[in-house]
Amino acid sequence: MDEIVVVGAGPAGLCAGLALAQRGVASSIVAAPHRPAGDRPDTRTAALFNPSIQLLRNLGVWDAVAPDCAPLKAIRLIDDTGGLFRAPEVMFEASEIGEPVFGFNVPQGPLMAALRQAADDEPLIRVLESEGVREFTFATDTVTLHLADQSSVEAKLVIAADGRNSLSRRSAGIAVEEKPCGQTALVCTFTHSRDHRSISSEFHRRAGPMTVVPMPGRQSSLVWVERPEVAERLGALSEGEFSQTLERNLLGLLGIVTRTGPRGMFPLSHMTTRTMARNRVALIGEAAHAMPPIGAQGLNLSFRDCAVMAELAAKARRTGDDPGSDAVLQAYDRARLADARERAFAVGSLNGALLSDLGPVQLARGASLHIINAFAPLRRALMHLGMAPAAPLPALMQPPAS
Numbered sequence: 155m156d157e158i159v160v161v162g163a164g165p166a167g168l169c170a171g172l173a174l175a176q177r178g179v180a181s182s183i184v185a186a187p188h189r190p191a192g193d194r195p196d197t198r199t200a201a202l203f204n205p206s207i208q209l210l211r212n213l214g215v216w217d218a219v220a221p222d223c224a225p226l227k228a229i230r231l232i233d234d235t236g237g238l239f240r241a242p243e244v245m246f247e248a249s250e251i252g253e254p255v256f257g258f259n260v261p262q263g264p265l266m267a268a269l270r271q272a273a274d275d276e277p278l279i280r281v282l283e284s285e286g287v288r289e290f291t292f293a294t295d296t297v298t299l300h301l302a303d304q305s306s307v308e309a310k311l312v313i314a315a316d317g318r319n320s321l322s323r324r325s326a327g328i329a330v331e332e333k334p335c336g337q338t339a340l341v342c343t344f345t346h347s348r349d350h351r352s353i354s355s356e357f358h359r360r361a362g363p364m365t366v367v368p369m370p371g372r373q374s375s376l377v378w379v380e381r382p383e384v385a386e387r388l389g390a391l392s393e394g395e396f397s398q399t400l401e402r403n404l405l406g407l408l409g410i411v412t413r414t415g416p417r418g419m420f421p422l423s424h425m426t427t428r429t430m431a432r433n434r435v436a437l438i439g440e441a442a443h444a445m446p447p448i449g450a451q452g453l454n455l456s457f458r459d460c461a462v463m464a465e466l467a468a469k470a471r472r473t474g475d476d477p478g479s480d481a482v483l484q485a486y487d488r489a490r491l492a493d494a495r496e497r498a499f500a501v502g503s504l505n506g507a508l509l510s511d512l513g514p515v516q517l518a519r520g521a522s523l524h525i526i527n528a529f530a531p532l533r534r535a536l537m538h539l540g541m542a543p544a545a546p547l548p549a550l551m552q553p554p555a556s
Contacts, residue, residue, distance in 0.1 A: 166439030
């Protein structure tokens with residue numbers, strides 16, 4: 155019997171397995187077989203803040219990822235709503251809170267490759283290549299996972315990293331609150347003639363945010379949130395037409411858009427759970443929370459899930475306790491649910507304010523940005539809170555003690 159099984163081998167699942175191993179805890183990871191990337195590789199990136207970068211360092215994978223990443227020295231908010239109450243441009247600079255950078259923009263492909271290689275090389279991780287889990291059988295002390303290849307594996311704790319449509323979550327009887335946003339995110343990378351100066355820029359537009367995040371050289375990654383029908387039209391444009399359209403919408407910020415990469419599209423929704431753990435199943439990543447790409451919260455939130463779960467499992471191992479016990483699961487829920495809900499509420503409120511036609515809502519949003527721009531202590535507090543919750547970070551997200 156495996157003490158802990160991680161279901162899913164995306165960034166969150168692989169990170170969870172490596173975090174457990176770093177704390178001396180063995181696990182198995184149910185992972186889909188390796189397949190060629192095909193003609194349309196994953197061009198998504200994630201803006202990872204310093205605590206998440208420190209986690210990657212502590213897991214021994216950062217050096218393999220770093221050459222493909224770009225530093226984030228500042229975050230700029232630009233009001234492009236066209237409303238009557240235009241908000242000022244707001245610039246958050248890492249130097250204002252004594253940091254050289256907020257973090258790095260990390261491409262999904264190199265990150266996944268580094269995490270998977272580290273998992274394959276880690277003696278405390280057993281990778282079970284399978285097309286997935288067919289069903290779960292719950293007993294008092296164990297969970298049996300029935301895999302697609304007709305094999306099965308038992309565990310005391312299941313860490314569910316199987317995404318927003320998580321079978322693990324449904325099988326454990328964990329309820330969700332989900333609401334489609336009526337928006338689609340178009341993502342790609344592009345090259346441009348002006349230097350981005352390591353500044354990530356978020357245009358606040360009536361259909362949703364359009365965010366450009368630095369990549370090495372004169373390249374940036376794009377997350378353009380639009381109404382689904384508009385996103386479909388943008389996706390169907392030729393490369394030349396799309397480059398010109400993007401250049402116009404960037405208002406000259408990055409000069410001439412010279413080339414764009416393959417475009418991907420993802421429907422957006424808000425999703426939170428009633429609890430983060432139940433019936434020997436602990437949720438991490440998008441199995442527990444999903445939200446629009448505003449403020450770079452998604453993967454940073456997921457990595458905090460991984461680090462906290464690894465610390466609790468390691469503590470249970472040291473004390474001889476059951477890692478899937480109600481006590482451990484309740485401790486995990488207390489540690490993670492509030493953070494997930496607070497981030498989801500903040501992102502949802504900002505997204506809703508952009509979409510609202512109500513004058514008072516637009517006025518409140520503009521006034522808030524005026525106050526943030528004018529009041530430095532509030533701006534610094536928001537920067538600290540955006541990077542990490544007020545509660546102490548798990549040890550795996552902190553530099554090693556000297």
